[in-house]
Amino acid sequence: MIRFEDVSVTYDGQDAPVVRGVDLTVPEGELVLLVGPSGVGKSTVLGAVSGLVPHFTGGTLRGRVTVAGRDTRLHKPRELADVVGTVGQDPLSHFVTDTVEDELAYGMESLGLAPDVMRRRVEETLDLLGLADLRDRPVAALSGGQQQRVAIGSVLTPHPRVLVLDEPTSALDPAAAEEVLAVLQRLVHDLGTTVLMAEHRLERVVHHADRVVLLPAPGAAPVTGTPAEVMAVSPVHPPVVSLGRLAGWSPLPLTVRDARRRAGALRERLARVAPDGPPEPPAHGTPGGAPAEAGPGAPGSRVATHPSRTAAAVPPTHGTPAGPVPGTPGGRTAAGPSGPGAAGSGGLGATGPGAPSATGADGPASAPGGTAAGAGPRRPGLLAGLRAGLFRGRATAASPTAGPAAAPPTAGPGAAGPAPAASVEGLVVRRGRVEALRGVALDVAAGETVALMGRNGAGKSTLLSALVGLVEPAAGRVRVGGAAPHRTAPRDLVRLVGLVPQEPRDLLYADTVAAECAAADRDAGAAPGTCRALVTRLLPGVGDDAHPRDLSEGQRLALALSVVLAARPPLLLLDEPTRGLDYAAKARLVAVLRGLAADGHAIVLATHDVELAAELAHRVVILADGERVADGPADDVVLASPSFAPQVTKVLAPQRWLTVAQVRAALGAAGDGEADA
Amino acid sequence: MKPPKDRRDRRTPGTAVSRAAVRDTGAGPRARWFPRAPEAHRSNALHAGAWWLWALGLGATASRTTNPLLLALVVGVVCYVVAARRTRAPWSRSYGAFVGLALAVLGVRLAFAVLLGSGVPGTHTLLTLPEVPLPGWAQGVRIGGRVTAEGVVFALYDGLRLATLLICVGAANALAHPARLLKSLPGALYEAGVAAVVALTFAPNLIADVRRLRAARRLRGRPDRGLRGLLQVGLPVLEGALERSVALAAAMDARGYGRTLPVPAAVRRTTAVLTLGGLAAVCAGTYGLLTADGSGYGPPLLLAGTAAVLAGLWLGGRRSPRTRYRPDAWGVRAWLVAASGAAAAVLPLLAGAYGSAALHPSVVPLTAPVLPLWPAAAVLLGLVPAFAAPIPREPS
Incomplete structure (x- = not known):
């Protein structure tokens, strides 16, 4: 159906081809996934199928691309419109008309289909994509997921034989992404449509693919194979594949179900080393300092890290310490309960014995004290939880990397801690007559990372806007x-x-990185060079005279982040930061944000990316229809909700693991421990 | 997910019906013999042209009178219909902007009359502003000075007429998006129509961009208000608009915009000859109609030219393979609405009311305006759409 014969594309003004030597045949009715890091030419390959490359973009295409027997050199995109349907990254720039129904009909009108055929197909497509309720709505008023479905529907109605999609689920919440993918699956299975799609969020799509084409590097020849084969060598892969690679499973599992069926042995092994899940809360997995590795083989120092760490990350409401398990070192068992104990006593402040015992949490000996103190205030309710939050902030802020030694002084004055980085009470925001937020409360302590989750249009961005004063609260x-x-x-x-x-580029006005940085320093009143130093740290290898618009998504995000950080704000907000980032860029972002949190910045991220939330967040807040429906420690919230649970959690449930890094660390630590013993 | 949706669906028509029932009870026994307007959906949507004819008919009446009572009646009729039949679509909100513009026009007209004086001679002096002495060459212009009641009333009538016209256009815009009107263009002009529609969406997008980028300035710690802020976001906004236009052009190309069918060369040539010749004939005919001695050849030439242009458009449409998806149908209700507008414009003419003093109440000497009966009745016919047009659905 689609055939690439030794295709290479060179854009005007560039020396080297973007893609080179692409030989590819996609038979009819296959769903083929195009993967690779950012900037390897995935969009170029997709554009070549619809004829937009090179007819629209310019440049030189060598070799030959045929779609349904038509050579794209001889056919313009409009003459391929009846066989190829293309949906770009931004659905809004795809819409020609202003209502959903007209949009679905537009392509068919261009092709000149009979009115009764058009009517029938519009009705079918409305049902297929679940858009029947929205048929008269203006497209601009729809949510992101709805827009994406309308965009897909609008290219489906002419019944193309090939569907080309560029990142169809990147902007969607997990549920909406599932909907879109289910539709694609149905098209492939029921109508025999050929689908070629590029996507960064592999955890969502890789198991739907019949074949995967990997573009490993710019200008490198593509690797084609079954998903399992390609994932085994791919530099970009979803967490379930990393887990499979870690555990040495072959063939690699692509779905949670496959992985679960093989994970029995791994679960047992993990149960031996860490019965209650990860020994360390997720967000503090590997920040700078890494005290877990500090004491060479000394059980005392190792255990002693737990009180401060647990206290720093888990509020007392998370009062389900693991039961004592015979066979594990005593110190570890004590550490579980003493965490809540320390946090609770910090929150109440006046509880005499709590503080000292937490202070003295220097080794196994103090464990009973901690447990005793913890037993009392363990369920002091939400208030104590919030105040524990204050304490937590102080603890982390004061001792970002210090480890156990710094914990005692901060435990005492917990009650008189500083104001939280942000506090929101009973916030109501109206947009016209719609209440975008209703009675939302949120407190963020310094050093804490909070993930805001919820479906598109739930009010996440509005809450962030309220925190920077872009919208005025109607009440609260x-x-x-x-x-x-x-x-x-x-x-x-x-x-x-x-x-x-x-859209990080909204923050960038200047035409070079250097000018942008200079302006940022002026705006923030920071010493000249502050922003440039941040850029150098976050974004090594970007020249002063690069134009911000020429940077990749990830680089632009890093630049915008540097611009914002030049003023050293104690509270940092990020709206959907991983959109369009590949796994490598995401990993760099995670490392940077962890460092910032360890430096005492409070961070709030609005995100659909459950893997990101699992890796970074101490706390997850779920919004729905402008109301807060869940607020709690990250592992509790994501464990409780199948749609927000990361893949590793699903594979290893009922154990409480969130990320591959935790599992790797636990297995590695177990290896060390056994070696020490 | 499903059940709440269903419930909402069931409830929505319910509220509409109950509201219609309330209105009909208010209207008394008429509810029994006047068929209730149905709820609007796509197939019974009123043709956009009908709305525009209605609004222009009322506007025509307004443009031929300075009687404030009649103008106020027109504004009242238009506002009532808009309130009764406006949808919640984004373009419907533009009505408020049009009303604001109309008020501004009225205010400016009055301010000019007060500050600069008016040519209307008057005897009733309201107040005397200090007059700015002007040099001799500025004869005929004065700033400040005597403000007469006659001058102010004249300006008020004049401004009111302009404001009413603006409100009529705004009503048409709110009730029928201009884009829907463009969809009724002949096939040969369809592509141009789509381009015009896309251009129409350009401005709202630009405004949204300006808002977003000004907000972003706040994030950079720069003031987000003031002229400088606006100027500094200018370049990024234009860049963004350009990028979006290019992306849209790519999407339109990939979706078959501008596909053509092969047509014989003879047809192409005939099309060109008909269109160009027709346009020339229309120009000549119009000239003939307007000059004093050309009334003999003017009208027939104009008619022939129009026919030739229409034929050319029809032939040209054969090059485009386009079909129309659910075009607006011109039904009984569209006839009613269009006819009410036409009646409002034409009836006063037939009744010989024009030229009567009631339409242009005298300013010198000042007299109280009287509501002329026939024109007022004709304007009241403009209320027909408030009962004949389908009721817009409540948003779900």
């Missing part, structure tokens, strides 16, 4: 560093809070 109170953001002058506000918007 918003305080950031003690100030009301919408009444604070922008010049002062940047030192309190920084937001990296969904």
Whole structure:
């Protein structure tokens, strides 16, 4: 159906081809996934199928591309419109008309189909994509997932034999992404449509693919094979594949179900080394310092890290310490309960014995004290939880990397801790007559990372906007560093809070990186060079005179982040930061954000990316229809919800693992421990 | 997910029906013999042309009178129909902007009359502003000075007429998006129509971009208000708009915009001859109609030219393979709405009301305006759409 014969594409003004030597045949009715790191030419390959490359983009295409027997050199995109349907990354720029129904009909009108055929297909497509309720709605008023479905529907109605999709699920929440993928699956199975799709979020799509084409590097020849074969060598792969590679499973599992069926042995092994799941809370897995490795083989120091770490990450409401398991070292068993104990006592402050015992949590000997103190205030309710949050902030802020030695001094003054980085009470935001947020409360402590999740349009971005004063609360109170953001002058506000918007390029005005940095320093009143130093740290190898628009998504995000961080705001907000990032860029982002949290920055991220939330967040807040429906420690919340659970959690349930890194660390530590013993 | 949706679906028509029932009870026994307007959906949607004819008919009446009572009646009729039949679509919100613009026009007209004086001679002095002495060459212009009641009333009538016209156009815009009107263009012009529609969406997108980028300035710690802020986001906004246009052009190309069918060369040539010749004939005919001695050849030439252009358009449409998806049908209700507008414009003419003093109440000497009966009745016919047009559905 699609045939590439030794295709290479060179854009005007570039010396080297973007893609080279692509030989590819996609038979009819296959779903083929195009994967690879950012910038390897995935979009170029997709564009070559629809004829937009080179007819529309310019450049030189060598070799030959045929689609359904038509050579794209001889046929313009409009003459291929009846066999190829293309959906780009941004559905909004795809829409020609203004209502859903007209949009679905537009392609058919261009092809000149009979009115009764058009009518029938529009009705079928409305049902197929679940859009019947929205048929009269203006497309601009739809949510992201709905827009994406309309965009797919609009190219489906002419019944193309080939469907080309560029990142169809990147902007969608997990449920909406599932919907879109289910539709694609149905098209392939029921109608025999050939689908060629590029996607970064492999965990969502790889198991739907019949074959995977990997573009390993710019200009490198593609590798084609079954998903399992390609995933075994691919530099980009979903967590379930990393877990499979870690555990040495062959063939590699691609779905949670496959992995679960093989995971029995791994679960047992993990149960031996860490019966209650990860020994360390996720977000503090590997920040700088890494005290877990500090004491060479000394059980005392190792265990002693737990009180401070657990206290730093798990509020007392998470009062389900693992039961004592015979056979594990005593110190570890004590460490579980003493965490809540320390946090609870910190929150209440006045509980005499709590603080000292937490202070003395230096080794196994103090464990009973900790447990005793923990037993009392373990369920002091939400209030103590919040105040424990204050304490937590202080603890982390004061001792980002110090480990156990720094824990004692901070445990005492917990009750008189500093104001939280942000506090929101009973926030109501109206947009027109719609209440975008209703009675939302949120407290963020310094050093804490909070993930805001929820479906598209649930109010995540609105909450972030309220925190930077872009929208005015209709009722309720918003305080950031003690100030009301919408009444604070922008010049002062940047030192309190920084937001990296969904589209980082909105923040960038200048035409070189250096000018952007200079402007950022001026705006923030920071010493000249502050921003440039941040850029160098976050984004090594980007020249001063690069144009921000020429950077890749990940680089642009890093630049915007540097610009925001130049003012050193204690509260950092990120809206959908992983959109369009490949796994490598995401890993770099995670490392950077962990470092920032360890430095005492409070971070709030609005994200659909459950894997990101699992890796970074201490706390997860789920919004639905403008209301807060869940708020709790990351592992509790994501474990409780199948749609927000990361793949590793699903594979290893009922054990409480969130990320591959945790599993790797636990297995590695177990190896060390056994070696020590 | 499913059950709540179903419930909402069931409830929505319910509320619409109950509201219609309330209105009909208010209207008394008429509810029994006047068939209730159905709920609007796509197939019974009123043709956009009908709305525009209605609005222009009322506008025509407004443009031929300065009687404030009649103008107020027109505004009242238009506002009532808009309130009763406006949808919740984004373009419907533009009505408020049009009303604001109309008020601004009225205010500016009055301010000019007060500050600069008016040519209307008057005897009733309201107040005397200090007059700015002007040099001799500025004869005929004065700033400040005597403000007469006659001058102010004249300006008020004049401004009111312009404001009413604006409100009529705004109503048409709110009730029928211009894009829907463009969809009724002949096939040969369809592609141009789509381009115009896309251009129409350009402005709202640009405004949204400006808002977003000004908000982003706040994130950089720069003031987000003021002219400088606006100027600094100018370049990024234009860049963004250009990028979006290119992306849209690519999408339209890939979706078959501008596909053509092969047509014989003879047809192509005939099309060109008909269109160009027709346009020339239309120009000549119009000239003939307007000059004093050309009334003999003017009208026939104009008619022939129009026919030739229409034939050319029809032939040209054969090059485009386009078909129409659910075009707006021109039904009984569209006839009613269009006819009510036409009646509002034409009836006063037939009744010989034009030229009567009631349509242009005298300003010098000042008299109280009287509501002329026939034109007022004709304007009231403009209320027909509020009962004949389908009721817009409540958004779900």
